[in-house]
Amino acid sequence: MLESSADRTPYWQEPLPEDDELAQQVAHARDEHLLVDARPPAETNSLMFRAMTRTGPLFWLMVLGLGGLTFALFATWVIQMFYGLGITGLNRSVMWGPYIVNLVFFIGIGHAGTFISAALRLMRMDFRRPIARLAETVTLFGLALAALFPLIHLGRVWKVYYMFPIPTQRELWPNFRSPLLWDATAITAYLIGSTLFMYTALIPDLATARDHLTGWRKRLYGALSLGFRGTESEWSRLETLSNILSYIIIPVMFSVHTIVSWDFAMAIQPGWHSTIFGPFFIVGALFSGVAAVIIVMIIVRKAMRMGYFLREEHFNAMGIFLLILSLTWVYFYFNEYIVTWYGNLPAERAILQMLTTDASPLFYLMLFCNIIVPLGTLWSRRVRTSLPAMLVIAVFVQIGMYLERVLIVSGFLSRNELPFNWINYTPNWPEILITIGTFGFMALLYILWTRVVPIIPLWEVHEGQSRQRLPRIGRAIVPTRTEPH
C-alpha cells in the first residue's frame, strides 16, 4: 500500500517544507487562502464562539439605536393605522409607493443568499464556504421583513383576514388568477424552503456549539442539534439533503422574483406590461442581493473580528460576482428601454419623457450608482480587495437599485393612460420613517442573530480545509483541491 504521508497528521498540521523558498511560498499561500490556512478546529471554533458570546457596550449601543429605529417603524405604523393611509403621500394614481418598493427591495436582497449557498454549492465554488450563512441570513430576514409590507400597505390591517381563504365569512375565495396570490404562495414556499435549507446546514454547527458552550446556550443548542454526532451516515444524509434542497430551491428562487415582477407586468400599466420583467427583476434582485451580502460581510468582519474567515479572496470573488451582475443588469435594462423606445407608444413615450425631465435627477443618479460606479471600479483587484472601497460601492449599488424600484413603482404609475390623471408623487414623513425604520429593524434582527447562531458555517470551512492540499509543482507551491467522492 502506498504511504499517504499527508494523513499521518491531522489536516491542520501539515508540515512545512524544508526548503526555505518553498516554506515562504507556503506561508504566503496560507496568508492568502482561508482553505489552506487550516488551524486546529478547537481554535477556529472558539474564535467563532467568543465572537458570538461577546456583547460589549458598543453592541448594546447598536441594539439601542437600532431598537429606536424599530420603534419608529412600529410607532409610525400605529399612527398610520389611526389616521389612515391619507397621511402618506400616496394618491389616486400613485397608489403603490415606497411600501411596495420596500417589498420588492427586501425580497430582492433575499435572493443572493440562496444563490450563493445553493447554486455556488452545486457548482463547488469554494469561496462561498464562509459566506453562505451570512447570505442565507439576509435571505431569511429580507423575506420576513418583505412580508411586513403588504400589511403596512393595507391601511386597515385588521381587515387582513380578507386575504385569507376563509370562504364562509364572505362566501369568497381568494382569486388565484391574481398575481398577488401567486406572490404570496411563492414567497411562503421560498421562506419555508430557505429556512429548511439554512437549518440543515446549521445542524452540525449547532452540535459543535452544544459541545463547547455552557448554560442556556448548551440546552438550546442541544435541543436544536437534535443529537447530531457527525457519524458517516449523518454526514452523507446531510449532503444528500443539501443537494436535494439546493436543486429544488434554485427554481423556486427564480419563480419568486419572476412572480414579484408579474405583480407589475400582469397589469396593463404602461412601462410595466413587459415580457422582460421576469428575468430583469431576477437579475436586479441578485445584483442588489450580492451587494447587500458584501455590506454584511464587511460589517461582520469588522464588528466580530472575523478577519480569519472573511479574507481578501472572498471580497475579490464577490466583487467579480457583482461586476458580472452589473453587466447583466445593464444589458437587461437596455433591453427594457430599447423595446419601449422603438415601440414608441404614446403612453410609454410619456414615461421615457418623465425619466429625462421630472424624474431625471433620480434616473441619472440611478444609472450612475448601478452602472458607472460598479463598472468603473470593480475591474481592479485592488478595489475589490479594499474593504472601504467595496463598502462604498455596495452602498451605491443599494441606492441605485432602490431608486430603480422607486422609478418603476411610483414613477411609472405617475404616467398612466389618462393624462388628466398624471400625479407626481412625493413621500410624506410616514413612508420615510417606516422605510428607515425597516432598515434599522433588519439590522437589529441581524446583529441579534449573529449572537445566537454561528454566523460562519464552521463545518463547511473545516470541510474545505480538509480537502485542500499544497503540493509542489516545479518550484511553486500550488493550492489544490481534492474531490474525495
Add this chain to the structure above:
Amino acid sequence: MAQEVLLGLFDNLEATTAVLRDLERQNIPDRNIEVMSNVPYAPKVLGRRPTRQWPFLPFVLAGVLGGLAIALFIVVITPRLYPIIVGGQPLTPFPPSAIIVFEFVALGAMAGGFIGFLLQNRYPVLVRQMYDPRISEGYIGVAVRADDQAADSVADIFAAHNAHDVVREDAARYPVQSRRFLAFWAGLAVVGLLALLAPLLLTYNIIDIPWFNQMRESPSIGFQEGPRRAAPAESIPIQGPVLINGQPATEPLPASEESLQRGQLLYEVNCAICHGMQGNADGSMTKYFPEAPVLTTDRVSGMADQEIFMIITLGRNRMPSLAENLTVNETWDVVNYVRALREAGQ
C-alpha cells in the same frame, strides 16, 4: 454475554483507517462500527461501505404527491365549491394553476426530503449516545459495539494505533434509539395538523358553529314579503304613491288657503309651462306638446283626487313623472290648486 461500547479518539485519518482495517479483520460487523468526525469524510476515504441514499426517494415522492394534492385541492376543487367567474375564464385556468402547482410541489418535495432526513437519522435522539465533545474539535471517533471478548481485542487495536483516548463502557448504558422518536414526531404532526385543520374545518363549513350574527343569518324581511311594520317615529318615509288593493296612496290635504297658495306657486313652477297659467293649455311648451290637455274641462273635474295625484306623480302619455319634483304633500297642494282653477275660470 454482556455487550460493551468502546470509543477510540484518533487525531489523524491514517490511524483511523488502519483501525478500521484491523476491526474488519477481527470480523466486527460493519453495522457495529460508527465513525464520527467534525467534517464529512467520504466513505471511500475511510474504506467503508457508502450509506444507502435511496430512502430519500419515497419521502421526496410523498412530499411531491402531498404538495400536488394540496395544490389541486386549491386550484380545482375549491373554485368549484366557491366559484368566482372572471372574464370568461375557465374555473381552473392553466397558467395560474401551473404556478400554484409548481410552488406547492417544490415546497412538498423540500419538506418531504427534510422529513426523510430527520426520520432516517432517527432525530431527535432521546437516548444517551456514545460521543465525546472532542470530536467537534477535530478528533475522529471510532465507536465499536462488541461483546466482552471482542471488546478486549478492540481495545488492543485502539491502543496499537495510538488512540488519543479510549472510553469503554457497558452497552446497557447506551441503548439503541428505539422508535420512541417516532412518537415525538407523531405528536408534533398531530398538533400541527390540528392547528392547520381546525381553521379549515370551520372554513369549509364542515363544523358550522354560529359564531356571531352573520349577515345572511340576521333577521330581515325580504322583498315584498311579510307584514309591513309601522315605521318608527321620525324615520324618513318612503316617498311615492303605492296603491295596494285599491287603498288610497296617501290622505289628501284639505284645500285650505295655505294649501292653495303653495299649490299655485308649485303649479306655476312645474305645470304652467305646458298647461298654462290658468290651466288653458297655452304654456310656451305647447308649441312642442300641442296635446297638453286643458285642465278646466269636465273630464278633469270628473276625475277623483287620487287619479289626478297619480297622474302628477307617475306622468301620463308624454307628461313626465313629477315624483322627483314634488313631495307627497306638495302634490296634494297642486291637486287642490288644479281643482281651484276651474272655479277661478268660471
